[in-house]
Amino acid sequence: MIKKPLLLACAAAFAALPLSAQDTKPEYPSPPEIVAKAQAEEWVAIAPSDLLVMDLAPDAKGKARRVVIQLMPAPFSQGWVGNIRKLAAAKWWDGTSVNRVQDNYVVQWGDATEKKALPEGLAVVPEREYVTPFRVGVMEQVWGVGGKREALMELLPRPPMGDNIPHFEDPYARSFSFVGGFPVAMTSASEYARQGASQTTPKLMLMPKDLWPTHCYAMVGVGRNLSPDTGTGAELYTVIGHAPRHLDRNIALVGRVIEGIEHLSSLPRGTGPLGFYEKEEERVPITSVRLGNEISDLPAFEYLSTESASFAAYADARANRRDPFFIIPAGGADICNIPVPIRRKTQ
Amino acid sequence: MIKKPLLLACAAAFAALPLSAQDTKPEYPSPPEIVAKAQAEEWVAIAPSDLLVMDLAPDAKGKARRVVIQLMPAPFSQGWVGNIRKLAAAKWWDGTSVNRVQDNYVVQWGDATEKKALPEGLAVVPEREYVTPFRVGVMEQVWGVGGKREALMELLPRPPMGDNIPHFEDPYARSFSFVGGFPVAMTSASEYARQGASQTTPKLMLMPKDLWPTHCYAMVGVGRNLSPDTGTGAELYTVIGHAPRHLDRNIALVGRVIEGIEHLSSLPRGTGPLGFYEKEEERVPITSVRLGNEISDLPAFEYLSTESASFAAYADARANRRDPFFIIPAGGADICNIPVPIRRKTQ
Numbered sequence: 001m002i003k004k005p006l007l008l009a010c011a012a013a014f015a016a017l018p019l020s021a022q023d024t025k026p027e028y029p030s031p032p033e034i035v036a037k038a039q040a041e042e043w044v045a046i047a048p049s050d051l052l053v054m055d056l057a058p059d060a061k062g063k064a065r066r067v068v069i070q071l072m073p074a075p076f077s078q079g080w081v082g083n084i085r086k087l088a089a090a091k092w093w094d095g096t097s098v099n100r101v102q103d104n105y106v107v108q109w110g111d112a113t114e115k116k117a118l119p120e121g122l123a124v125v126p127e128r129e130y131v132t133p134f135r136v137g138v139m140e141q142v143w144g145v146g147g148k149r150e151a152l153m154e155l156l157p158r159p160p161m162g163d164n165i166p167h168f169e170d171p172y173a174r175s176f177s178f179v180g181g182f183p184v185a186m187t188s189a190s191e192y193a194r195q196g197a198s199q200t201t202p203k204l205m206l207m208p209k210d211l212w213p214t215h216c217y218a219m220v221g222v223g224r225n226l227s228p229d230t231g232t233g234a235e236l237y238t239v240i241g242h243a244p245r246h247l248d249r250n251i252a253l254v255g256r257v258i259e260g261i262e263h264l265s266s267l268p269r270g271t272g273p274l275g276f277y278e279k280e281e282e283r284v285p286i287t288s289v290r291l292g293n294e295i296s297d298l299p300a301f302e303y304l305s306t307e308s309a310s311f312a313a314y315a316d317a318r319a320n321r322r323d324p325f326f327i328i329p330a331g332g333a334d335i336c337n338i339p340v341p342i343r344r345k346t347q
Numbered sequence: 348m349i350k351k352p353l354l355l356a357c358a359a360a361f362a363a364l365p366l367s368a369q370d371t372k373p374e375y376p377s378p379p380e381i382v383a384k385a386q387a388e389e390w391v392a393i394a395p396s397d398l399l400v401m402d403l404a405p406d407a408k409g410k411a412r413r414v415v416i417q418l419m420p421a422p423f424s425q426g427w428v429g430n431i432r433k434l435a436a437a438k439w440w441d442g443t444s445v446n447r448v449q450d451n452y453v454v455q456w457g458d459a460t461e462k463k464a465l466p467e468g469l470a471v472v473p474e475r476e477y478v479t480p481f482r483v484g485v486m487e488q489v490w491g492v493g494g495k496r497e498a499l500m501e502l503l504p505r506p507p508m509g510d511n512i513p514h515f516e517d518p519y520a521r522s523f524s525f526v527g528g529f530p531v532a533m534t535s536a537s538e539y540a541r542q543g544a545s546q547t548t549p550k551l552m553l554m555p556k557d558l559w560p561t562h563c564y565a566m567v568g569v570g571r572n573l574s575p576d577t578g579t580g581a582e583l584y585t586v587i588g589h590a591p592r593h594l595d596r597n598i599a600l601v602g603r604v605i606e607g608i609e610h611l612s613s614l615p616r617g618t619g620p621l622g623f624y625e626k627e628e629e630r631v632p633i634t635s636v637r638l639g640n641e642i643s644d645l646p647a648f649e650y651l652s653t654e655s656a657s658f659a660a661y662a663d664a665r666a667n668r669r670d671p672f673f674i675i676p677a678g679g680a681d682i683c684n685i686p687v688p689i690r691r692k693t694q
Contacts, residue, residue: 060407103609104564127674169516171666171679217451217589227674242564242589242683246668249675262450262616269609319518321593327474327574328596332518334681336589 028322031314035341038310043302044181045345046070051292051301052088052255054109056098056263057285067260068292068301069220070342072253073180075132076213079125080222080252083233085291090119092234093289098267102275104241107264108223110234112283122232129230130249131210134186167332168319172245176214176335178306182256183214183335185248213253216243216336218261222252240265243336258301258342300345314341375669378661382688385657390649391528392692393417398639398648399435399602401456403445403610404632414607415639415648416567416585417689419600420527422479423560426472427569427599430580432638437466439581440636445614449622451588454611455570457581459630469579476577477596478557481533514679515666519592523561523682525653529603530561530682532595560600562591563683565608569599587612590683605648605689647692661688 029037050073056065071081087093093109096116100108170176173185187209215221216239223235230252238257257264272278292298304311318338320329376384397420403412418428434440440456443463447455517523520532534556562568563586570582577599585604604611619625639645651658665685667676 101613103612130675167518169518171514171516171681172677226671243681245684246665246673246677246680248677250668250673265450266448266613266615268613318593321597324573326593326597328477330519330593330595333593334518334590337592 029317030321030323031317033323034310034314034317035304038304038308038341042305042308042310043343043345044305046258046301046303046342048292048295048298048300051258051298052084052289053292053295053298054093054289055287057287059263065260065263067263068258068298069255070258070301070303071255072182072213076179076182076184076211077129077252077254079123079129080231080233080254083122083125084236084254086119086122087232087234088289088291091288091290092116092119093286096286097283098264098286099270099283100237100274100276101240101264101267101270103269105239105244105275106221106237107240107267108235108237109286110223110236112280118232118234125230125252127228127230130252131212134209134211168335169332170335172214172248178311178340179211181303181306181340183216183338183340184211185214185335186211210249212249214243214335215239215245215247215253216256216339217241218257219253220255220257221247222254224251238264243334245336258303259344301342302345303343304341306340311340314338376664377668377670378664380670381657381661381664382651385651385655385688389652389655389657390690390692391652393605393648393650393689395639395642395645395647398605398645399431399636400639400642400645401440401636402634404634406610412607412610414610415605415645416602417605417648417650418602419529419560423526423529423531423558424476424599424601426470426476427578427580427601430469430472431583431601433466433469434579434581435636435638438635438637439463439466440633443633444630445611445633446617446630447584447621447623448587448611448614448617450616452586452591452622453568453584454587454614455582455584456631456633457570457583459627465579465581471579472577472599474575474577477599478559481556481558515682516679517682519561519595525658525687526558528650528653528687530563530685530687531558532561532682533558557596559596561682562586562594562600563603563686564588564590565604566600567602567604568594569601571598585611590681592683605650606691648689649692650690651688653687658687661685 050071052069052071054067054069056067058064071084072078096109096111098107098109099112100106168176170185174187176183176185178184213219218238218240220236220238222231222233223237224231233252233254236254238261240261267284268282269275270277270282277283304314315333315338317323319333320331322329397418399416399418401414401416403414405411418431419425443456443458445454445456446459447453515523517532521534523530523532525531560566565585565587567583567585569578569580570584571578580599580601583601585608587608614631615629616622617624617629624630651661662680662685664670666680667678669676
């Protein structure tokens with residue numbers, strides 16, 4: 001069953017190469033080609049109730065602007081995610097606005113007046129929830145059984161061994177992986193050192209202390225005031241530039257934009273401090289924010305399982321591009337340069 | 348002379364902290380505070396002849412849109428930079444357009460018809476020029492004398508040693524530094540392994556093989572067709588998303604946008620394949636591109652010397668944010684999360 005589509009994809013890859021290269025080069029599918037030929041069962045459906053759908057006022061040409069956000073799965077940031085569900089149920093964001101667009105950083109939205117009353121019953125989430133301890137329940141999710149453990153091992157940093165072993169070093173953490181389809185970093189190097197690890201200790205001999213989601217492009221986080229405030233979830237932002245990983249563990253991440261990021265990333269940059277809009281008329285009105293299960297015409301979405309063989313091949317290909325355009329494979333990739341494939345469900 | 352501004356900056360930092368924290372926490376200036384108090388002699392003037400000034404047609408509200416690009420200094424990419432000087436002298440880009448805006452990737456401009464004749468005498472640059480061999484002349488520029496060697500040692504990856512030593516691992520290279528104010532990666536891990544290095548070999552005992560500039564936000568590169576084509580420099584792009592480091596060593600980088608990136612990054616995304624605009628009227632007209640020395644009203648620009656003590660302190664602070672908003676310093680940073688400070692010259 002697998003062989004036929006593979007051969008078809010190979011034929012397509014060969015077609016782009018000059019004849020001489022056909023004889024000498026082994027073929028390598030590109031990351032999109034790997035994703036396109038993933039098996040149907042490697043895709044994971046996203047429940048509509050785990051989506052947050054934000055409609056902005058139509059643009060200057062009258063075109064609708066819908067932004068679809070996938071909420072962060074357990075065990076991460078669930079206190080804030082619970083608040084966000086309550087805020088959406090209360091229609092709290094209706095009539096608020098996008099107030100800040102800072103180039104190569106974030107777009108932020110919420111109540112510009114800072115006076116709108118919040119619904120009752122929102123949780124005050126403690127700072128320790130920025131990270132998740134690596135306890136047994138989590139360990140099963142990260143290392144699990146079968147292919148998942150293997151996929152994680154593939155992603156752990158290794159010493160240089162040759163051309164074909166990709167490197168996944170992370171200056172912000174000891175290592176990284178993907179949990180429930182989201183990018184996750186594990187234990188800082190300094191914490192690791194305090195556990196008595198040396199640079200040559202085999203990675204799998206040591207348990208990470210903490211896990212945390214990472215500030216990659218399109219991730220959605222919770223604005224807050226100075227510590228010990230952790231924010232409620234009413235003030236949200238998304239990343240529209242190079243990953244600001246210094247925010248990891250300092251602020252809650254509650255999801256990611258999976259469709260319509262361009263309605264935020266292409267907004268005019270604010271000219272005030274931190275990219276805030278200086279005039280009220282510059283703000284972009286938010287007409288409604290609802291959970292996905294309340295939207296009747298919402299398409300179904302799915303992501304490529306980060307435990308699947310196709311995701312492992314995709315991550316490897318992101319780290320070592322060998323498709324025709326490339327002449328030197330990088331030999332590695334950072335966590336935010338391996339975006340998890342997400343698509344509208346095709347059937 | 349240094350003491351007074353330091354004390355003033357400390358006072359400002361303290362003012363933002365609650366009283367109890369004043370007693371227990373040592374003060375740490377933020378990255379912008381470090382840059383603001385850098386000495387005048389730590390700033391390096393950028394010659395107007397090393398700037399490329401691109402004027403787009405005014406926006407819908409009639410507002411001027413000027414993009415200022417600093418060309419890459421020697422020894423990097425000088426073949427393409429020479430071509431770009433010739434293209435600007437020939438006013439070749441006047442009347443061309445921005446044709447591609449791909450979200451979280453690049454904005455690209457040039458001749459959409461692909462039929463406009465190029466000026467005579469453009470160099471055909473070989474692929475080997477994507478990297479610069481680490482020969483003596485270059486070594487002096489990277490390791491030099493005095494503070495420069497020390498600054499580089501600070502930026503080399505190290506084993507975990509404790510809280511205060513930032514980590515600068517790079518999954519795309521063996522290490523990185525800054526040369527002439529630009530971010531530069533050095534020798535891939537697999538090439539390093541071929542030189543016989545193990546993970547525990549002291550880094551300074553081994554010479555890097557190659558250096559190359561890196562695809563960070565706002566860097567400008569040269570569009571090309573399939574290898575062995577390397578592009579002329581007529582078709583240019585800039586990065587408007589997370590650093591696409593897989594393009595390093597596969598395509599020439601010729602500079603970076605130092606002012607006006609928002610006129611490119613906030614453009615509507617193209618809806619065709621690769622983000623190309625599908626309709627002619629979507630393209631953004633380029634009215635003129637000139638070298639900076641041909642523009643009479645151009646302000647002077649300067650960058651913070653990447654060999655200066657203030658830059659070393661700034662890089663350290665980017666890797667370990669300890670200003671009041673942050674509760675956990677990251678313990679590291681990637682090369683593209685340490686943007687070189689650039690400003691209009693104030694006097």
